[in-house]
Amino acid sequence: MTRFHLVAAAALLLGAGSLATPGRAQDAPSGDAAKGKRIYLADGCFVCHGRSGQGGAYNGPSPLLAKTPMPFDGFKGQVRAPSNDMPAYSEAVMSDQDIADIYAFVQSLSGRGNAKDIAILND
Amino acid sequence: MSKRRQSPDSSRRNFLKSATLAGAATLAAPVAVAAQGNAPRPALKAAVPGPRQVAVETQPPSKDPVNQSSSGGDFMVDVLKTLDFDYLAMNCASSFRGIHEALVNYGKNQPEILTCPHEEIAVHMAQGYAKMEGKPMAMMCHGTVGLQHASMAMYNAWCDRVPVYVMIGNIVEANKRAPGVEWVHSAIDPAALVRDFVKWDDQPTSLQHFAESAVRAYKIAVTPPMAPVLLSLDAELQENPIPDPEGLRIPRLSRVVPPQADTGALAETAKMLVAAENPVIICDRLARTAAGMARLVELAETLQCPVLDMQGRMNFPSRHPLNHTFRRDAVLGQADVILGIEMNDMFGAVNAFSDRIVRTTRSVTKKDAKIITLGVRDLYMKANYQDFGRYQEVDLAIAGDGEASLPALIEAVKRLVDLGRQSAYEARGKKLGAARLAMVERAKSDATIGWDASPITTARMCAEVYAQIRNEDWSLVGNAIRNTWPHKLWNFDQAHRWNGGSGGAGVGYNAPASLGAALANKRHGRLTVAFQGDGDLMMVPNTLWTAAHHRIPILYVVHNNRAYHQEYMYLQAMAARLGRGIENAHIGTTITDPNVDYATVARGFGVHGEGPVVDPKDLAPALTRAIAAVKSGQPALVDVVTDPR
Numbered sequence: 001m002t003r004f005h006l007v008a009a010a011a012l013l014l015g016a017g018s019l020a021t022p023g024r025a026q027d028a029p030s031g032d033a034a035k036g037k038r039i040y041l042a043d044g045c046f047v048c049h050g051r052s053g054q055g056g057a058y059n060g061p062s063p064l065l066a067k068t069p070m071p072f073d074g075f076k077g078q079v080r081a082p083s084n085d086m087p088a089y090s091e092a093v094m095s096d097q098d099i100a101d102i103y104a105f106v107q108s109l110s111g112r113g114n115a116k117d118i119a120i121l122n123d
Numbered sequence: 124m125s126k127r128r129q130s131p132d133s134s135r136r137n138f139l140k141s142a143t144l145a146g147a148a149t150l151a152a153p154v155a156v157a158a159q160g161n162a163p164r165p166a167l168k169a170a171v172p173g174p175r176q177v178a179v180e181t182q183p184p185s186k187d188p189v190n191q192s193s194s195g196g197d198f199m200v201d202v203l204k205t206l207d208f209d210y211l212a213m214n215c216a217s218s219f220r221g222i223h224e225a226l227v228n229y230g231k232n233q234p235e236i237l238t239c240p241h242e243e244i245a246v247h248m249a250q251g252y253a254k255m256e257g258k259p260m261a262m263m264c265h266g267t268v269g270l271q272h273a274s275m276a277m278y279n280a281w282c283d284r285v286p287v288y289v290m291i292g293n294i295v296e297a298n299k300r301a302p303g304v305e306w307v308h309s310a311i312d313p314a315a316l317v318r319d320f321v322k323w324d325d326q327p328t329s330l331q332h333f334a335e336s337a338v339r340a341y342k343i344a345v346t347p348p349m350a351p352v353l354l355s356l357d358a359e360l361q362e363n364p365i366p367d368p369e370g371l372r373i374p375r376l377s378r379v380v381p382p383q384a385d386t387g388a389l390a391e392t393a394k395m396l397v398a399a400e401n402p403v404i405i406c407d408r409l410a411r412t413a414a415g416m417a418r419l420v421e422l423a424e425t426l427q428c429p430v431l432d433m434q435g436r437m438n439f440p441s442r443h444p445l446n447h448t449f450r451r452d453a454v455l456g457q458a459d460v461i462l463g464i465e466m467n468d469m470f471g472a473v474n475a476f477s478d479r480i481v482r483t484t485r486s487v488t489k490k491d492a493k494i495i496t497l498g499v500r501d502l503y504m505k506a507n508y509q510d511f512g513r514y515q516e517v518d519l520a521i522a523g524d525g526e527a528s529l530p531a532l533i534e535a536v537k538r539l540v541d542l543g544r545q546s547a548y549e550a551r552g553k554k555l556g557a558a559r560l561a562m563v564e565r566a567k568s569d570a571t572i573g574w575d576a577s578p579i580t581t582a583r584m585c586a587e588v589y590a591q592i593r594n595e596d597w598s599l600v601g602n603a604i605r606n607t608w609p610h611k612l613w614n615f616d617q618a619h620r621w622n623g624g625s626g627g628a629g630v631g632y633n634a635p636a637s638l639g640a641a642l643a644n645k646r647h648g649r650l651t652v653a654f655q656g657d658g659d660l661m662m663v664p665n666t667l668w669t670a671a672h673h674r675i676p677i678l679y680v681v682h683n684n685r686a687y688h689q690e691y692m693y694l695q696a697m698a699a700r701l702g703r704g705i706e707n708a709h710i711g712t713t714i715t716d717p718n719v720d721y722a723t724v725a726r727g728f729g730v731h732g733e734g735p736v737v738d739p740k741d742l743a744p745a746l747t748r749a750i751a752a753v754k755s756g757q758p759a760l761v762d763v764v765t766d767p768r
Binding site: 042043044046047048050051052053054055056057058059062064066084085086087088089090092093109110111112113114115118120121122123 | 476477478479564567568569570571572573574576578580582586587589590593605607612688691692695696698699700702703704705706708766767768
């Protein structure tokens with residue numbers, strides 16, 4: 001399991017995916033969620049991670065990003081120098097501000113709901 | 124596909140019949156007899172007539188009968204009937220017109236012909252059918268161009284270790300071929316094209332030879348390791364009268380007993396499994412029959428050990444507490460003994476691969492973990508195509524059929540399990556059950572993300588489908604790439620719930636193979652469902668016509684992400700690696716502009732079509748209508764516009 005997967009998995013194990021740690025998100029540089037959404041969709045983040053940040057699959061599972069509990073620095077580090085099969089995005093392709101905007105967008109996503117509220121998920 | 128076109132010498136066949144009937148004396152007179160035909164012939168260019176030409180011009184013309192009372196094709200049909208084929212899938216072609224005619228008239232269309240608008244559909248239908256019904260389907264095609272179409276599907280069946288009984292038409296003798304198309308549709312060794320991925324092939328030169336080779340081919344195909352076989356049928360043999368009916372005999376098909384592994388090796392395996400602290404079972408193409416799943420459950424429950432199901436077959440119940448398929452790394456990281464049964468790629472199962480500039484692998488198991496393999500894969504290999512995967516060092520490699528060998532292994536394990544061990548095993552099982560439940564709850568929670576989004580998430584799509592079929596006798600026979608939701612959340616509890624994937628990852632498998640499985644399910648009254656990738660459907664959309672024509676009930680749910688999505692991601696990765704931006708990754712990888720309206724395509728082929736469904740709220744009603752159509756005996760398709768994965 002890669003570093004990024006480990007972080008995501010740890011978040012999942014803690015049940016933190018839908019309970020983003022406010023302090024960590026607040027540590028992020030100011031980002032524009034609307035602009036981040038445009039970049040997220042235009043630059044193909046959604047291709048592996050889903051339009052709702054629900055995760056997906058590339059060569060293996062792609063972590064969900066909706067309300068990621070990952071601190072901004074870790075998030076940016078993964079974008080710049082991914083530890084797994086994720087493509088690396090250099091500054092020439094994606095600026096620090098772009099990453100901050102994307103981070104703001106994924107924090108704005110609704111994330112997990114309560115599965116018990118959806119009857120057909122409990123068949 | 125090009126078929127036999129009108130030959131300048133349209134009397135060729137009649138001449139051949141007369142030659143056979145008139146005996147050897149007439150065989151020396153082909154040119155003269157051909158010259159009796161009605162069609163114009165080009166002028167002979169030989170300046171000086173040779174002895175044959177002189178003979179032609181001085182001997183009386185041979186008989187030119189226009190009727191015959193039997194054909195070699197009739198006998199071939201008699202042989203096929205002894206082999207218990209229910210269906211023969213084909214795209215019609217002149218090189219097998221003899222046996223085709225015999226089948227529909229003399230044979231009264233038994234085995235029943237399935238009309239397929241592409242040979243790839245025919246082979247894939249046979250592949251899906253065999254995995255569900257447990258016996259091969261026959262298919263037939265042109266020996267050259269038809270076989271070229273069929274070849275990718277045959278490769279899938281080969282990689283999937285599925286028996287498909289392929290017959291091709293050929294005109295062996297050069298002097299019997301009409302000019303033009305019959306020459307380009309003939310080959311000296313047509314099977315050479317696919318010999319790398321068939322288990323056995325032959326080109327019989329007499330009807331008795333055919334009978335023996337036909338039975339032999341069937342036996343070889345269904346003996347594990349199973350695989351496609353091929354018979355090349357000479358057109359002359361098919362079409363000409365049977366020269367000696369009384370002298371022909373159809374051999375009896377032997378009962379095939381799969382090879383059981385060496386009992387000593389199984390006893391040694393049992394010792395290792397019983398003594399292990401954390402034994403793990405991994406399986407891929409294990410269950411050939413319902414007994415396979417029951418036996419694997421018995422072994423796992425006896426040991427209270429986790430099972431990782433690679434899902435090449437319906438091996439293990441999805442909701443069993445010992446099913447840890449989606450906890451692979453956690454389980455293998457703890458394992459001290461790993462038993463791989465009928466594994467396609469043992470190396471890939473116990474190693475992680477990094478697809479970076481420098482490609483690397485690392486083991487996901489402990490250094491001292493013992494690995495045992497049991498299966499028939501090593502019993503029959505070929506060298507060219509690399510479907511055998513990277514070499515994995517193991518401690519014990521046991522050759523034998525997994526399903527057939529499990530009873531002896533279970534017995535050996537049970538003999539060694541004492542009360543003290545049983546108690547420890549129960550504790551282990553409880554821990555595993557709790558870990559699996561946590562995984563399921565996490566998956567359900569993940570599924571809620573983007574629940575109301577459009578395009579529709581794959582989690583929502585799968586949940587909506589399951590909600591409507593879960594109380595039926597359902598069978599999921601096709602899936603889109605890397606769609607894990609069904610196996611995470613649905614209750615796969617019987618042998619017919621699932622039948623594995625393509626084998627060779629050849630795109631174009633899913634639609635026709637699912638249809639073949641649906642045909643098998645039809646007689647059992649099951650509700651057949653297939654998630655259908657749009658890229659796969661674009662390869663063989665005409666499969667839908669075969670579904671409608673033969674009234675095969677099946678629900679296709681199109682996972683329409685409007686892309687060859689895996690390739691889209693690969694291109695994005697390549698571009699990012701080079702720092703060139705990823706704005707162009709959609710070029711050549713997406714299926715947009717125009718978007719395909721698959722529901723309209725379906726309706727055009729005579730299939731009930733729903734969609735495109737864009738709003739998740741519209742999905743349940745569309746599925747309800749489509750399932751009603753399927754229950755009435757029709758095929759139906761629901762086009763769901765989805766998020767990528």
